[in-house]
Amino acid sequence: MTSIDTERTVSLTVNGVPREARVPVRRVLADALRDDLGLTGTHVGCAHGVCGSCTVLVDGEPVRSCLVLAVQVQGAAVTTVEGLARDDHRGGQVLHPVQEAFRECHALQCGFCTPGFLVTIAAGLEARDAAEEITEEEVDELVGGNLCRCTGYTNIKKAVRHAAATMREDAR
Amino acid sequence: MTTKLFGEPVRRREDARLITGRGRYLDDIGAGALAAAFVRSPHAHARITDIDVEAALDVEGLVAIYTYEDLTGPMAEPLPVLIPHPQLHAPRTGYPLADGVVHHVGEPVVMVVATDRYVAEDAAERIVVGYEELPVVVGIDTARAAEHAVHPDVPDNVAARHHQETGDVEPALAASPHTLTFTQTIERSACTPLEGKGVHARWDPDDGSLRVYSSTQASTSVRAAIAAKLELSLDRVEVIAPDVGGGFGVKIVHPWPEELLVPMAAMRLGREVKWAEDRREHFVSSAHERGQRQEVTVGFDDDGRLTALDVHVWHDNGAYTPYGIIVPIITATQLVGPYVVPVYRVVVESLYTNTVIVTPYRGAGRPQACFAMERTMDRIADALGLDRAEVRRRNLITPDQFPYDHHLTFQDGRPVVYDSGDYPGLLEKLTALVGWESVEERRAEAAGRGKLLGAGMALYVEGTGPGPYEGGHVQVLGSGKVLVSTGLTSQGQGHETVFAQIVASELGVPMEDVEVHTGDTRRFGYAVGTFASRAAVMSGNAVALAARGVREKALRIAADVLEADPSDLEIDEGLVQVRGTPGASIPLRTVAVLSNPLRYAFDEAAKQATQFATHDDTKPPVAPGDAPGLEHRDYYSPLRSTFASGAHAAVVEIDPQTWEIDVVQYAVVHDCGNVVNPMIVEGQVHGGVAQGVGGALYERMAYDADGQLQNASFMDFLVPYASEVPDVVIDHQQTPSPLNPLGIKGAGEAGVIPGSAALASAIEDAVGRRVAAMPISPSELYDLVRDDTAERTAASTRRTGATA
Numbered sequence: 001m002t003s004i005d006t007e008r009t010v011s012l013t014v015n016g017v018p019r020e021a022r023v024p025v026r027r028v029l030a031d032a033l034r035d036d037l038g039l040t041g042t043h044v045g046c047a048h049g050v051c052g053s054c055t056v057l058v059d060g061e062p063v064r065s066c067l068v069l070a071v072q073v074q075g076a077a078v079t080t081v082e083g084l085a086r087d088d089h090r091g092g093q094v095l096h097p098v099q100e101a102f103r104e105c106h107a108l109q110c111g112f113c114t115p116g117f118l119v120t121i122a123a124g125l126e127a128r129d130a131a132e133e134i135t136e137e138e139v140d141e142l143v144g145g146n147l148c149r150c151t152g153y154t155n156i157k158k159a160v161r162h163a164a165a166t167m168r169e170d171a172r
Numbered sequence: 173m174t175t176k177l178f179g180e181p182v183r184r185r186e187d188a189r190l191i192t193g194r195g196r197y198l199d200d201i202g203a204g205a206l207a208a209a210f211v212r213s214p215h216a217h218a219r220i221t222d223i224d225v226e227a228a229l230d231v232e233g234l235v236a237i238y239t240y241e242d243l244t245g246p247m248a249e250p251l252p253v254l255i256p257h258p259q260l261h262a263p264r265t266g267y268p269l270a271d272g273v274v275h276h277v278g279e280p281v282v283m284v285v286a287t288d289r290y291v292a293e294d295a296a297e298r299i300v301v302g303y304e305e306l307p308v309v310v311g312i313d314t315a316r317a318a319e320h321a322v323h324p325d326v327p328d329n330v331a332a333r334h335h336q337e338t339g340d341v342e343p344a345l346a347a348s349p350h351t352l353t354f355t356q357t358i359e360r361s362a363c364t365p366l367e368g369k370g371v372h373a374r375w376d377p378d379d380g381s382l383r384v385y386s387s388t389q390a391s392t393s394v395r396a397a398i399a400a401k402l403e404l405s406l407d408r409v410e411v412i413a414p415d416v417g418g419g420f421g422v423k424i425v426h427p428w429p430e431e432l433l434v435p436m437a438a439m440r441l442g443r444e445v446k447w448a449e450d451r452r453e454h455f456v457s458s459a460h461e462r463g464q465r466q467e468v469t470v471g472f473d474d475d476g477r478l479t480a481l482d483v484h485v486w487h488d489n490g491a492y493t494p495y496g497i498i499v500p501i502i503t504a505t506q507l508v509g510p511y512v513v514p515v516y517r518v519v520v521e522s523l524y525t526n527t528v529i530v531t532p533y534r535g536a537g538r539p540q541a542c543f544a545m546e547r548t549m550d551r552i553a554d555a556l557g558l559d560r561a562e563v564r565r566r567n568l569i570t571p572d573q574f575p576y577d578h579h580l581t582f583q584d585g586r587p588v589v590y591d592s593g594d595y596p597g598l599l600e601k602l603t604a605l606v607g608w609e610s611v612e613e614r615r616a617e618a619a620g621r622g623k624l625l626g627a628g629m630a631l632y633v634e635g636t637g638p639g640p641y642e643g644g645h646v647q648v649l650g651s652g653k654v655l656v657s658t659g660l661t662s663q664g665q666g667h668e669t670v671f672a673q674i675v676a677s678e679l680g681v682p683m684e685d686v687e688v689h690t691g692d693t694r695r696f697g698y699a700v701g702t703f704a705s706r707a708a709v710m711s712g713n714a715v716a717l718a719a720r721g722v723r724e725k726a727l728r729i730a731a732d733v734l735e736a737d738p739s740d741l742e743i744d745e746g747l748v749q750v751r752g753t754p755g756a757s758i759p760l761r762t763v764a765v766l767s768n769p770l771r772y773a774f775d776e777a778a779k780q781a782t783q784f785a786t787h788d789d790t791k792p793p794v795a796p797g798d799a800p801g802l803e804h805r806d807y808y809s810p811l812r813s814t815f816a817s818g819a820h821a822a823v824v825e826i827d828p829q830t831w832e833i834d835v836v837q838y839a840v841v842h843d844c845g846n847v848v849n850p851m852i853v854e855g856q857v858h859g860g861v862a863q864g865v866g867g868a869l870y871e872r873m874a875y876d877a878d879g880q881l882q883n884a885s886f887m888d889f890l891v892p893y894a895s896e897v898p899d900v901v902i903d904h905q906q907t908p909s910p911l912n913p914l915g916i917k918g919a920g921e922a923g924v925i926p927g928s929a930a931l932a933s934a935i936e937d938a939v940g941r942r943v944a945a946m947p948i949s950p951s952e953l954y955d956l957v958r959d960d961t962a963e964r965t966a967a968s969t970r971r972t973g974a975t976a
Binding site: 027 | 183190191192194196197200203290363364365366415416417420451663664666854855860861862863885886891894895899900923
């Protein structure tokens with residue numbers, strides 16, 4: 001008897017880089033990212049799809065990587081928190097406005113849930129018309145699906161407004 | 173002068189790594205380590221009849237299986253009673269792996285080690301454990317009835333009877349113009365940090381040493397416990413708390429079974445072993461808190477002033493008492509709050525049940541204490557037809573009464589003597605902030621929209637910063653970098669930032685030069701831990717004292733070089749200079765180089781400290797009593813705790829169709845003495861309020877009569893999302909503590925304490941029915957309002973309209 005019935009090789013693009021991993025078919029995406037590809041920025045908080053800590057973007061859409069098998073993202077483009085900042089082509093990085101806003105607004109404490117919030121909010125802000133002022137309904141929608149036990153969300157909402165304002169400035 | 177850093181909302185140092193995915197949490201460490209998984213008891217109380225591992229042995233990738241039979245020496249003995257107390261007359265603790273009997277669902281029975289977690293769980297599910305079920309005790313009433321015992325040698329299920337009194341309460345009650353007696357209950361909740369517990373261990377067989385990473389709030393004591401249990405010399409064990417994904421109290425308990433078993437396996441196997449707790453494990457095998465039943469008898473005069481208070485609390489401590497009776501003691505002693513209580517008696521009976529252990533969760537017995545006292549104030553106001561704020565005002569300790577001695581003994585064994593405070597100031601600020609005077613107008617306006625509006629308030633005093641001590645080490649390197657270390661741990665409180673602010677301010681260096689390390693026994697071996705809102709008070713003062721020691725030495729060395737008197741020197745932006753004499757200066761980094769006389773010049777800077785570069789041959793290079801290096805270690809050990817305080821008010825709107833409770837306003841006035849970083853303190857308050865609201869309206873542990881936790885997931889245990897947490901408005905008051913050099917008090921737990929009390933008060937005010945059990949859901953509120961026997965408040969009968 002063997003506990004690993006089948007393995008597959010999964011090819012995907014992670015943070016813009018083509019990657020390949022040989023994984024058991026039952027391995028969830030979160031574990032593949034963390035253990036097979038070494039991207040430990042994605043955290044598993046509940047492993048049943050409720051807390052949102054493990055959220056990554058699959059082809060631009062937020063996905064709970066604890067509920068998706070690695071083999072399901074064959075050929076997809078995955079963005080993790082490690083991929084939010086952009087290369088500044090001078091050996092450094094330019095943080096995404098949401099990352100900057102989280103630091104500026106003290107929107108994180110322990111930081112464990114933060115990657116899930118960051119990728120979700122980044123995707124949401126990029127999908128909207130940056131020139132439009134963000135509404136409170138939009139803010140609530142962007143932060144409403146993830147759990148944070150430290151911040152009480154006040155500063156996370158503040159960070160969303162801050163990031164949206166920055167992106168609005170940039171869009172002008 | 174150096175940029176003022178103490179008291180500024182400096183942005184956090186921690187964030188650069190945490191927002192880019194470069195944090196290092198427990199499960200991020202040790203790629204390739206073997207994984208542990210546990211077979212845990214599915215029964216709340218049972219005798220183990222057989223453990224059959226046969227079917228697991230075929231699992232490819234299985235490395236080892238351990239049961240109680242495999243434990244030797246101290247590992248085969250019960251886990252320690254961490255905080256013994258004379259009134260804890262029947263302490264009981266479990267074993268790292270169950271020895272024949274399990275006392276709650278989730279108790280570890282077998283540990284499996286395999287090549288990865290998937291495989292370890294494959295093997296674990298093939299292990300067959302036979303159980304003979306025993307009678308189960310769940311809930312305070314069942315435990316008190318004691319038809320069955322959780323531990324056969326504790327037939328009444330009473331682990332401890334904690335008792336304090338400040339006078340003869342019965343005559344005082346008999347002589348009181350009015351008395352009220354009532355009962356109320358508060359349910360279990362839990363910390364539920366987003367990161368569960370976790371342990372990684374690496375044994376070096378050549379060196380005979382063990383390195384353990386643990387997601388803990390107390391790395392030094394975990395180290396000591398591991399050394400004792402695994403029979404290692406303390407110097408062969410190092411324990412490091414890496415980035416920790418939230419604690420809120422649950423990670424102060426130690427050693428958890430896994431903190432001993434994972435290192436044991438690493439030693440026996442000679443391989444790295446890791447265990448990261450999953451969410452269900454966290455619900456059923458970590459710890460809960462809060463469950464209490466309270467019976468209060470209060471005496472008061474015609475003006476609503478307290479004359480006597482008699483409180484009996486029944487406290488559910490779960491199956492074991494590893495953390496002693498800390499939660500009962502805190503409830504007992506913090507119950508008096510900001511009030512003058514002429515005669516007080518409290519008895520807390522701590523009861524065994526077949527449920528997971530009860531140990532501190534942020535607030536640690538204070539939310540229950542506040543619930544008892546503040547609801548007492550509300551009842552007095554209701555009985556006398558007085559305004560709730562006014563009754564509180566009449567009973568408050570006044571600023572001229574400090575230090576105020578309650579004649580009680582606190583959790584640290586020290587007297588409950590309030591160091592400083594301005595409670596009337598808090599109340600005044602609170603009523604202004606929430607608009608207390610206009611509640612009736614708002615009630616009428618809400619009624620016009622078909623909503624029931626109510627307001628409530630709650631005040632608290634929080635003992636913070638208990639001893640025995642913390643230490644700090646500050647070292648200036650020849651590069652100018654300033655290394656700071658303290659032994660206590662961090663779980664998101666921003667210690668790297670606030671301790672850097674303190675040291676930079678004390679030493680006169682740019683904050684960028686300061687690097688802070690916490691919770692690493694390799695850097696600092698003496699510490700107590702992070703709990704009871706103590707980190708800023710204890711380690712903040714310790715690193716300040718250490719920085720002052722470094723400053724003194726730096727000035728002494730610089731004075732020699734500059735041929736000046738040390739008292740004429742100042743340090744600003746990392747430069748030691750003669751005050752008022754521009755140019756007469758020496759960089760602190762050069763002082764650091766000179767502080768260590770050298771023979772060998774390993775780099776350019778070192779040349780300055782070698783034997784032919786220095787000139788005074790009349791003295792030994794290192795003076796008697798001195799030491800090489802620009803560093804200092806110091807400790808802060810307080811006489812007793814500091815006492816922070818605060819006041820919260822909540823306004824709720826209730827929909828009389830759905831009975832949904834909407835918190836439309838939440839106001840906080842907070843006093844934690846001098847504030848190191850107001851941004852971080854506000855963040856702590858925000859987080860605490862969210863947990864307070866969660867505990868008041870959503871969170872409970874739903875055990876059934878068989879001791880099965882029915883809601884052991886985030887699907888069913890309702891941690892609030894953003895949509896459930898109100899916006900919080902905060903006003904500050906700063907009453908410095910006279911007890912410590914920095915004048916600070918703790919802030920970590922404050923926000924959570926008055927949540928249930930303030931919201932119960934607001935809901936009661938809205939619906940006119942007595943709210944005596946928290947949390948309260950819309951369904952429960954509906955049942956309460958529809959219950960003809962439910963007690964109506966006197967205020968509601970005086971009011972016309974706008975009541976359910």
